Amino acid sequence: MRILLVEDDPQLGRATQLGLDQAGYAVDWVQNSEAAQTSIKIHKYGCILLDLGLPKEDGLSLLKKLRTSGFNEAILIVTARDQIPDRINGLDAGADDFVIKPFDLDELAARIRSARRRLIGGAREILKHREIALDIAARKVKLNDEFITITTREFNILQMLLEHIGQIMTRGQLEEALYSWGEEIESNAIQVHVHHLRKKLGKDLIRTVHAIGYVIDK
Amino acid sequence: MTIILSKNTTRWSLRRALLTILLSITVSVWIFSGVIVYLDADQESQELFDQSLAETARLLLTLADHEVEERIALSASELVESNIEERNQYLLFQIWDKNKRLLYKNNGTPDLAITTSKLSGFGWTNLNGHIWRTYSVWNSAHHLQIQVGEPISHRKEISGRFAYKLLLFAVLVLPLMAGAIWWSINRLFHVLRQSADEVAKRTPNDLRKVELAGAPTELHTLLNAINHLFERVSNAMEQEQRFTANASHELRTPLAAIKTNLQVIQRARHNEERQEAANGLLISVDRATRLVEQLLTLSRLDPQNLHDPKLQKINLSTFLSSQLNEITKITEKNNIVLTTNLDDATCLLNPDSMVILVRNLIDNAARYTPTGGKVNISCGGCHNRVFLCVADSGPGIPVEMREKVFERFFRLQESTASGSGLGLSIVKNIVMTHQAEIRLSEGIEGLGIAVTIFLQSSIG
Secondary structure, rough: OEEEOOOOOOHHHHHHHHHHHHHHOEEEEEEHHHHHHHHHHHHOEEEEEEEEOOOOOOOOHHHHHHHHHHOOEEEEEEOOOOOHHHHHHHHHOOOOOEEEEOOHHHHHHHHHHHHHHHHOOOOOOEEEEEEEEEEEEEEEEEEEEEEEEOOHHHHHHHHHHOOOOOEEHHHHHHHHOOOOOOOOOOOOOOHHHHHHHHHHOOOOEEEOOOOOEEEEEE | OHHHHHHOOOOOOOOHHHEEEEEEHHHHHHHHHHHHHHHHHHHHHHHHHHHHHHHHHHHHHHHHHHHHHHOOOHHHHHHHHHOOOOOOOEEEEEEEOOOEEEEEEEOOOOOOOOOOOOOOOEEEEEOEEEEEEEEEOOOOOEEEEEEEEEHHHHHHHHHHHHHHHHHHHHHHHHHHHHHHHHHHHHHHHHHHHHHHHHHHHHHHHHOOOOOOOOOOHHHHHHHHEEEHHHHHHHHHHHHHHHHHHHHHHHHHHHHHHHHHHHHHHHOOOOOOHHHHHHHHHHHHHHHHHHHHHHHHHHHHHHOOOOOOOOOOOEEEOOOOOOHHHHHHHHHHHHHOEEEEEEEOOOOOOOOHHHHHHHHHHHHHHHHOOOOOOEEEEEEEEEOOOOEEEEEEOOOOOOHHHHHHOOOOOOOOOOOOOOOOHHHHHHHHHHHHHHOOOOEOOOOOOHEEEEEEEEEEOOOO
């Protein structure tokens, strides 16, 4: 899943980007609300992490704008303002959750997952399909009740396909969800990851739709 | 009255003082009027008794006149022994002729003249150890004189009874009156108590205004003063709370950066990542440190303490020259061209806080002026005052924002540099403790901002 981080502090912004990248998310980082609005037009984000104290236009105003413009994915406020009225304002303006600085990276990741879960509907912590079980929180995959080793990118592709069973995911969509800006993507990267997944989980699981993308059939 | 006027610190009670004063005034007035009434009654009764004594004397004289004419031949002793029965034997009388012979007297009257005075009228005499009121008068033919005497005890008994009644009345009524005074004072002071209770039961956070309705107008001055104090305290508290809240979230961001960088280091996948996070960590710690330093500086510079006792006469140009080393360190680090125009000028300053002021101004100028920009420091005399000016060629401060930049944690929206937002607040507080003036104007060549401080050249 691709995440947009809106944070004006250079050190915190970069560290959060790195930390979430380590946790397997593709993170784009911008420092003001103008850049955030531009990014949203270009990419599809599963989650936005929003700082409230931004220069020029503050986070709350950006949040309201995003929600009125029909952005329906998860938005988490990450802020130093911990007063109850701030939280209420944030949640009322359409935030899914409120994370107070300083935060724990694991907790941040968990909150992102939980916000996503609520969005998709149902508290699906484990995605099951035939003999495969994908544990989103633990980032582990079981095949016939046995853990298999799986890389972050493979996991992300599998998760995306399982979350959209029956729908074709284009190569572009998968790349979007996997890589943030500036990361080098080799032209056959997705193909290679899918190849590895098939090796680990069986040939029939992921079906290639020629010239479009991949799908896990119902 | 000395109780009320005394300004010493001993405890005294308004209620007790009022009670004492009212009671003593009442008792005094009672005693005074009692004495006046008694004396007046005494006087009146004297006159009445005197009048009746004189009338009795004249009546007796007329009777005696007839008697004498009818029995002119009788001897004196006969005359004297003749009895006029007196039932209420308290009056003494003697009838004398012009040859000083005693013609008549009643029982119990001594033979000696009651009064020796030759003149007619009232007098006092002492008989058998008792004081008597006397009256003597001659008949119209001037050959008979009557002398009457009446014991004073009779009169004193009357005025004594009067005094007794007055005293009885006082004894019965005064306690009632004292009780009434005590009760009404207590009633009135109960209102005071209520107002006091309303203030007393307040918690430190409850700084609502005290209700004036129901309190007597005399209390309004005090209650208004309390309300004003409450308002000032609550403003100060609000400001303090805002400051603490601001300080805490200004600190939260660098702390968050520190924590996140640390966690990134723990999970680093390769050395470069570890290195990058370590750098971020270092910068964030520096930022937090600087913020804490600024906060401490600000709290030390209490603007309430308007008179800085450490002000000394110092040559500002010498002082600034001694700081140039530190100043150039800052400007060189930011690649900024520093120029100076330092004229000799002596002013009152506290070197410790002035170092902080200059450093903050230079820091700001260097922070916001782009690389290759200019910063100028100047000082000199100006209309009996001494100025210190730091000008830069940075982005400047819009005119409408120039008041706001002195507020704590205020940062211009457009600013990209990471300041604490405390620098100019610190500068302003130092300016206040120097009783100096600060002005913002255009900086170098119409660019940037110039901060000018006008310092006092001498005391007063």
